[in-house]
Amino acid sequence: MFCYDFQNKTQKGYVIxxxxxxxxxxxxxxxxxxxxxxxFFKNVLKVYxxxxxxxxxxxxxxxxxxxxxLFFTLFSSRWTTKPLLIIALLVSSLTxxxxxxxxxxxxxxxIRNAIQTNFSESSDLLTFKxxxxxxxxxxxxAYWVYRTNVVYRSWKSELWVKTKTILLTxxxxxxxxxxxxxxxxxxxxxxKPLRFSINPLYWIFSSGKYVYLTxxxxxxxxxxxxxxxxxxxxxGPHKLVIMVVGEAARADHFSLNGYPKETNPKxxxxxxIDLSNTYSCGTAxxxxxxCMFSVYPRSEYTYKKGIRTENVLDVxxxxxxxxxxxxxxxxxxxxxxxxxxxxxxKTPAHNTVCTEGECRDVGMLVGLDTFxxxxxxxxxxxxxxxxxxxxxxxxxxxxKAYEKFxxxxxxxxxxxxxxxxxxxxxxxxxxxxxxxxxxxxxxxxKYDKKYQTAMLYMSDHGESLGENGIYLHGLPYFMAPDAQxxxxxxxxxxxxxxxxxxxxxxxxxxxxxxxxxxxFHTLLGLFNVQTKVYDKKLDMLAQ
Numbered sequence: 268m269f270c271y272d273f274q275n276k277t278q279k280g281y282v283i284x285x286x287x288x289x290x291x292x293x294x295x296x297x298x299x300x301x302x303x304x305x306x307f308f309k310n311v312l313k314v315y316x317x318x319x320x321x322x323x324x325x326x327x328x329x330x331x332x333x334x335x336x337l338f339f340t341l342f343s344s345r346w347t348t349k350p351l352l353i354i355a356l357l358v359s360s361l362t363x364x365x366x367x368x369x370x371x372x373x374x375x376x377x378i379r380n381a382i383q384t385n386f387s388e389s390s391d392l393l394t395f396k397x398x399x400x401x402x403x404x405x406x407x408x409a410y411w412v413y414r415t416n417v418v419y420r421s422w423k424s425e426l427w428v429k430t431k432t433i434l435l436t437x438x439x440x441x442x443x444x445x446x447x448x449x450x451x452x453x454x455x456x457x458x459k460p461l462r463f464s465i466n467p468l469y470w471i472f473s474s475g476k477y478v479y480l481t482x483x484x485x486x487x488x489x490x491x492x493x494x495x496x497x498x499x500x501x502x503g504p505h506k507l508v509i510m511v512v513g514e515a516a517r518a519d520h521f522s523l524n525g526y527p528k529e530t531n532p533k534x535x536x537x538x539x540i541d542l543s544n545t546y547s548c549g550t551a552x553x554x555x556x557x558c559m560f561s562v563y564p565r566s567e568y569t570y571k572k573g574i575r576t577e578n579v580l581d582v583x584x585x586x587x588x589x590x591x592x593x594x595x596x597x598x599x600x601x602x603x604x605x606x607x608x609x610x611x612x613k614t615p616a617h618n619t620v621c622t623e624g625e626c627r628d629v630g631m632l633v634g635l636d637t638f639x640x641x642x643x644x645x646x647x648x649x650x651x652x653x654x655x656x657x658x659x660x661x662x663x664x665x666x667k668a669y670e671k672f673x674x675x676x677x678x679x680x681x682x683x684x685x686x687x688x689x690x691x692x693x694x695x696x697x698x699x700x701x702x703x704x705x706x707x708x709x710x711x712x713k714y715d716k717k718y719q720t721a722m723l724y725m726s727d728h729g730e731s732l733g734e735n736g737i738y739l740h741g742l743p744y745f746m747a748p749d750a751q752x753x754x755x756x757x758x759x760x761x762x763x764x765x766x767x768x769x770x771x772x773x774x775x776x777x778x779x780x781x782x783x784x785x786x787f788h789t790l791l792g793l794f795n796v797q798t799k800v801y802d803k804k805l806d807m808l809a810q
Contacts, residue, residue, distance in 0.1 A: 288348045288417050288425075289340070289432055295352050295412065296335040300328060302404060303359045303466040306366040307331075310461050315450070323450040326443040331465065333443075337436040338468060340429055345419045353409040359467040360405030364397050368682055369659075369738040372463045373470040375477040377741045379570070380553040385598045385613070391660040394680045460746050480570050490575055492562055493582030496791075496798035498589070498646070504763065506646040506794060507639065507718035509707055512556060513700065513726030514597055514655030515740060516755040518543060520697055523757070528672060530697045533705035537759055540770075540777050542807075545756035547728045548783040551741040555727040556601040556652075559783035562800055565744075573602070579787045580607055583648060586796060590642035594631045595652040604650070625663050628653040628703045632710050639714070646794055647718075651707070655700055656730060658739050661692035665699035672698075686733045693732055708759050720761030721793065725786060726754040756781070769808040776810050 308328070317324055342351055362373045371377060381389075419425065444451050454461065463469055518524055522531045523541040548558035548565040558568045560578040583589040584607060593604035596612045612618040612631050620630030631651045639647060656664060660679040672691035676684035684692075704724055711720040729751045731737040740751045760770050769792075785807050791798065792806035803809045 286415060286417055287428070288343055288345070288419065289428055291348065291352070291412065291415060291417055292336055292339045292343060295356070295408070296332055296339065298408060299335055299355075299359065299467060300332045303363045304331065304464075305363070306370070307461070307464040307466065310464055314458055314461065320450065323447045326447050327454075330440055330443045333436040333439040335468065337433060337440075338471075340432045340436070343429065344425075345417075349412055349415075349417070352412050355467045355471070356409040356412065357401070357405045358470065360400050360403075361397070362466055362470050363404060364400040365392075366464055366466070368396070368680075370736050371739060371741050372460075372743060372746075373473055374463065374743055375473045375480060376549065376551055376554050376743070378470075378473055378477045379481070380551040380741060383553045383598060383601060388598055388657060391657070391663070391679050394678075396680060396682075460743075463743070487575065489577060491581070492577045493796075493798040493800045494585050496582050496585040496796050496800075498586045498795055499797065501795070504718050505644075506721070506764075507711065507714050508647065508721045508723065508793060509649045509651060509711060510790075511704060511707060511722065511724040512559075512597075512650060512652040513724060513755060514552070514653055514657050515728060515730040516656055516697060516700060516726035517729035517750050518545065518753045518755050519750070520694060521755050524755075528694055530694050531701045532698070533701050534757070537705065537708055538765065540758040540760075540774055542756040542758070542781055543778050544780050545725070545754055546752050546780075546782045547726070547754045550728050550744055550747045550751045552598065552727050553601050555783065557603055559725065559727070559786045560603045562787050564784040565782065577606075578603055579790050580604065580648075580650075582791065582798060582800065583794060583796065585798075586794075588645055589648055589794060590638075590645040591648045591650070592635075592638050593650045593652065596626060596628050596631055596654045597652045597657070600650075600652065622666055623663075625654075627666070628655070628700070629706055632706060635710065648790070648794070653700065653703065655726070656693060656696045658693070658730060661689070661696045664696035669699045669702070670695050681733065681738050689732050693730070704757075711759075711761060715761045715763070718761075719763045721764055722759040723757075723789075723793075725756045725783065728752070729754050754783075772810060773808055779810070781807055 308324075311324060311327060315324055339348070339351060339355075365371050365373070420428070520526050520528075520530055521541070522529050523534060523539065524543045547555050548568065549555035554570075557573040557578070558565060560580060561568055561573050562576065562578070563572055580591060580603065583591065591607040593600055593607060593609045594612050595604075595609065596618065599611075600609060610617055613626055615621045615626065618626040618630035619633050620627045628651070631653070635649060638649070654664060659681050662675055662677050672694050674685075674688045675692040675695055676688040677692075678684065681689055704722070707722055711722060714720055728740050729749075730740050731748060731750050734748060734750060737748060740747075742748070742751060744752070758770075758773065760767075764770060785805050788802050788805040789807045791801045792803070792808050
C-alpha cells in the first residue's frame, strides 16, 4: 500500500518532493492558462496569426502563466491559498462558459448586472452545457485542491520561497516583454480589448473595481437636484403619460425602421413618431436604466454619481403636482424608483396575466384605472418596465400564439440554434412588444377627453444575435457593436397634445440623432416643469 511520509519525505528509499503551496499554485495556474483561456487565445490569434507570430503567442502564454502565478503567490498563505484557488476555479469555470458561448466580457458593469438580476432571469441562462463546465472545469479541480495535502514550512522559509517565486516570475515577465517589445507595445496600446477575456485575472480585477465603485464610497448622501422645480398653473386637462422602458430591443429589427419582417404590425396603424436614430447610455440594464433617468449625460455618468444624485422622477416629485407609479415586470428599477410608489409585476401576486410560466407585460396595464382615479387633481406619470426581449430564452417572452416567424429557437442554448431560428424567436418577442405598446395606446385613448395623453417607449439597450459570434449584450460601450447600442424608441400623442407645435416639430426631426441623455429633459419639458436643471437643448420636444 502506498504510504507517503511528509516529514521524512521518503518512500522505499526514494526522496519525494513535498506538495508545497507554491507547487499547488503553479499547477492550478497552468490549468487556468491551458483550459480557461480558450477565448483569450482565440481572440489573440485573430490579431496575431500563429504562423507569423508563433514566438510572441508562445511568450504571451508564458507571461500569462507567470502573471497568474505571481498574483496567487502575492496572496498566498496557509489560510488563503486553498480558498482563493477554489473560488477562482469555480468562478472561472462559469466565466469560461459565458465567454466561450456568448462572447461576453466579464467587467464591473456585467458583474453589477449579474448581481442585480433576479432568479427568474438568471434561470434562463442555466443550461446543461453550463453544468458540464461548472462540474468538470470548476467543481472537480476545486475538489482536488481541497483534498490536496499541502505541506507548509515555517513562516521564514515560506517567505523566502515566496520571494524567490515573485522574483523569478518578474524576471520571466520582463524578459518576455523585452524580447517581444514591439509586439507587446501594439498588444497593450492598440488591442486593449484582448485583455478583457483573460481568465481569471480580468474578472478578479473587475470584481475589485465593482466593490470599489459600489461599496467604497463612504456614507451614501443623496444629492438633491431640481428642488426649485415648479409647474405653472394652467387651464385645461392634466397630463397622463405612460413611459415604457423596453428591454433589449434593437432598432434595426423594428419594421417601423425598415426591417423587412413585420415586427410592428399594430404600431404602424397608429400615429407614431418613430425615433429611428436613438442610442443607449449603456449596454446592460443595470447601467442604462439609472443612466437614462439621470441628469448626467453618458459621458459624465458613473455608478457613484447615479446612486448619489436624485433623478428626473425626484425632480417631478419636487413639483408636488405629478403623481407617479413604477410597475416592474423585469428585475427591478435599478434604484431609479426608490422614492416613488413601486409595484413588482413579476409574480401572479400582482400580475393577473401570467401564461405558459411567464408573467406578461400586458398584465401591467391591469388596475391602472384605479391609480388614475386616485389622483384626479394631478398630472400622472406611469412607468412600465417590461420584460420585452430579455434573452437568451426569447421563446419565453411571447405566448405561442405570437410565433409567426418559424423556425424559432426553443432553447436558451443559443449556440445549438441556427442564426435564423434565433432571429425568428427574437422577432416574435419584438412582435409581442408591438402588441403590448398598442394595448398601452388603447388604454390611453380611453382618457383622451379627460387628459392630455402620451406614451413614450425607449429600450434600455440593444441585443446581439450572433453577429460575429457575439450574443446577448453587456460589452463595454466603446467596443460594443451597434446592435447593442442602437435602440428602439418612439412617441405617441393623444389628440390634444398631438396638435402642439413642439410635437409637429418632433415629427420633422424624428430621424435626428437622439440618445438616452435626452430623456431627463424631455420628461421635464413634457410636464412643463420649470427648474434650473432643465436644459432646453436636450429636450426632444423643444428642438
